[in-house]
Amino acid sequence: MTAQTTDPAAAARPRLRWLPRYDAPRLLAAQMSLIDQSFGIAMVGCSLAAIILAAGLMLSGDRPGALPWACAMVVACAIAYFGRLRLPGRLTEAGAARYAHGMTATLALIGALWGLVAWLYLDVRMPAVVICILSLIAGMSAAALAVFSACLPVAIAFFLPAIVPVWVVFLATGDVEYLPMFLGTPLYLCVLLVFARNYARVARQSIALRFENVELISQLREQTARAEAAQHAAEDASRAKSVFLASASHDLRQPLHAMGLFLVSLGRTGLDERQRQLLAHIEASSGAAREMLNSLLDFSKLEAGVVTPRARPFRLQPLLRKLENEFAPQAEARGLVYRTRDTTVTLHGDPTLVELVLRNLIANAIRYTQRGGVLVACRQRGARAAIEVWDTGIGIPAAQHRDIFREFHQLGNPERDQRKGLGLGLAIVDGLAHTMQTRVTLVSRPGRGSVFRFHMPQAWDAPEDTPRPLAAHSLDGLRVLVIDDDEAIRGAMSELLSAWRCECRTAESEEEALAALAAFTPGLVLADYRLRGHRTGQQALDAIRQQLGRHVPAIIITGDTAADRLRTAHATGTALLHKPVVPQELQAAIDTLLREAATQGKGAPDRQAAVAK
Structure with missing residues (x-):
């Protein structure tokens, strides 16, 4: 014969798979924390119920053992309550398993004491005593279902020793009249176990969801911190850029x-x-x-x-004529046609800032137009006037319509040709428009040209006559x-x-x-x-x-x-x-x-x- 060695523990594991197991340490710590919150009230309630039952048993007959039983219950509950406080880190992941095992053993003892009172004093010949004992055991089981079901092994440790003895007592009577109680007791136990299992599943899912929320909040905080750090870095870079530009500008000037x-x-x-x-x-x-x-x-x-706008009524046509005299020769030198549509509109605004906006828009249009021309016009739109700069230049892709208003952003200048400027013209235009409480809009098609447009309020009062310049002093x-x-x-x-x-x-x-x-x-x-x-x-x-x-x-x-x-x-x-x-x-x-x-x-x-x- 071949000798065969077996591991008793290994052989026992398959047979014990049906028993409920404790969850992972992180989840178990959260489950025990839920139980721990109501554990004190549960122990106080259990002690009071035991005292009340013992008093009733002693008054209803000669039952001297009821008082020692009640004392044992009170002592067990006190040990359970105060003993758990001496467990270091009982609600941490490292100490949760030891806390769960200790509570399981304690509740098994308390449940056994309730089962013992049923075994000793459940006299079917005295209905009043039967009703009293069954009511308290059922009530304590329902309370245990609410308090201890977050961890299923803990709840089961109370249910089995408390209810099985009741079922054995009814079975031992052998009387057909107690058949409903004989069948109902295990049914009640099964219902408790099913509800406890469902409650444990709900608690597990709730805890898992809470963990997910905590992780999401943590991730959100990390992302927020990274975003704030990136924002601070961008602000520092912007300040450094401004300092560098100011210093470089001063040294070059x-x-x-x-x-x-x-x-x-x-x-x-x-x-x-x-x-x-x-x-x-x-x-x-x-x-x-x-x-x-x-x-x-x-x-x-x-x-x-x-830059502070100094708004006043002014006629737009003299400004357009001045710009035409300045930019028309530049356009002609590039083989372009420069046209201005005459207007009689009177605007209310700062003519200096309006001129600076138009000057940048016109210079930009001439710079990026190879053939065709540039048109500067004004259209009346109710109480406002739309000032427009049209060109037949290279056009601007839709994806770039926002970026071109950022500083130092240029199209079609990868070699950074200084003759095409620094890429600040449209950023200045956007800032000046914001200062004048308006905005510059863009309509453009690549290869077909662009039109930049901004609106200004019309003035209904006649502008002040510009004084003639005096002779130089x-x-x-x-x-x-x-x-x-x-x-x-x-x-x-x-x-x-x-x-x-x-x-x-x-x-x-x-x-x-x-x-x-x-x-x-x-x-x-x-x-x-x-x-x-x-x-x-x-x-x-x-x-x-x-x-x-x-x-x-x-x-x-x-x-x-x-x-x-x-x-x-x-x-x-x-x-x-x-x-x-x-x-x-x-x-x-x-x-x-x-x-x-x-x-x-x-x-x-x-x-x-x-x-x-």
């Missing part, structure tokens, strides 16, 4: 500002025809660079929030103090002012400017915004005015485009020009200050007289 001033001085010297052509090319390149920097400045102004003999820490700019500004027959003194710092006042009393101060020693031109101007004891007309010249710097500079109210300064703009700003001084008698008012792009 310095030499361009000096170069522009030197070019004007150079143009006043005797040059031959070849030299004049070279000078024209240099001026054209300088103008292109200035145009790019001005686009950055316009964008920075919008970000800084210093003579600058002969004007005493000008120039404060700038850049030697090249001081030299170029001195050359330009001398060419205008001004008497000029230069200083590289606030201290040097104050020292010069002893021998030179200026009639005008031109100060750079950034000076040495972390001082500003406005601070130097305030010190000069305090030392002289009077108001001195002044212009602040800045190359800064950072949002906070723009807000600070505009808040002073002093006349402000942006580098690179075109000499005509500088002369116009000086002329405006002198005209105001002549009008008011003494000095010039301390307000913003001009803002050059």
Whole structure:
């Protein structure tokens, strides 16, 4: 014979598969937490029921064992209640299994005590006692169904020892009259088990759903945290971009500002025809660079929030005619037709901002049109007017209609050709439209062209007549103090002012400017915004005015485009020009200050007289 070894535990497992098993630790911990919430009330109720039953049994007859039984029940319930509190981590995944086993054993003991009272005192000859015992056992079983069914093994541990002895008592009578009780008791037990199983399934599903919700909430929080981190990163990147652009713009404006001033001085010297052509090319390149920097400045102004519309009634036709005179030669040079549809409409808005919007739209249309032409028109739509710029250019795909209004976004320029600009024109248009409480819409078909349209309210009041420009104020003999820490700019500004027959003194710092006042009393101060020693031109101007004891007309010249710097500079109210300064703009700003001084008698008012792009 071949020896055969068997593992008793392994042999027993198949026979025990029908028994209910504890769930996984995570689920079991949640089940025991549900039971633990009502466990104290259940033990108090069980103890009171035992005391009441014992009192009834003792009063109805000579049953001295009822009192010890009740005491044993109270002790078992107390041990169950207080003993569970000594289990460390009983509601954690690590301690849930031990808590479940201990509670199963405890409830099996309590159930056995209820079964014992049925075995000892269920006398079928005394119906009142039978009814009392059966009612309490049935009531305790129903309570156990509600409290302990979250974990099926725990509930079964109470049901079986509490109800099986009742069934055995009725079976032992052998009386046919108790056949209904004999059959009904196991039926009641089966019903309890079925309901307990269903309740356990519902509890399991509810707990699983709660876990899913917790996981979803956790995932949502993680996604929200990632989104917030991404948003913060984007905001930091945007701030870094703005700081970089402002710094780069300032550093580029310095030499361009000096170069522009030197070019004007150079143009006043005797040059031959070849030299004049070279000078024209240099001026054209300088103008292109200035145009790019001005686009950055316009964008920075919008970000800084210093662009404030000054709405008034104005006729649109003179503005359209002005733009036609400027852009028609550019269009003709590219072989395009530029047309303007005449209009008599009067708008209510800021003509300067409307002009800037149209200027960007027209320049963009000419830049991206190879053949055909550009049309600028206005259509009346009730109380509003639609201003339109049509072109027969390359068109814009529908997927790009929103993106083209983002900064630095360009179509058809993968090589980043600087002749096509920086991609800020439409971003500036969108920002200006928002400032004027309107929006720019686009209709376009690739290969067929585009039309940009924005609406403005019509004005029913007649616009104020534009005053005729007065003759330029003579600058002969004007005493000008120039404060700038850049030697090249001081030299170029001195050359330009001398060419205008001004008497000029230069200083590289606030201290040097104050020292010069002893021998030179200026009639005008031109100060750079950034000076040495972390001082500003406005601070130097305030010190000069305090030392002289009077108001001195002044212009602040800045190359800064950072949002906070723009807000600070505009808040002073002093006349402000942006580098690179075109000499005509500088002369116009000086002329405006002198005209105001002549009008008011003494000095010039301390307000913003001009803002050059």
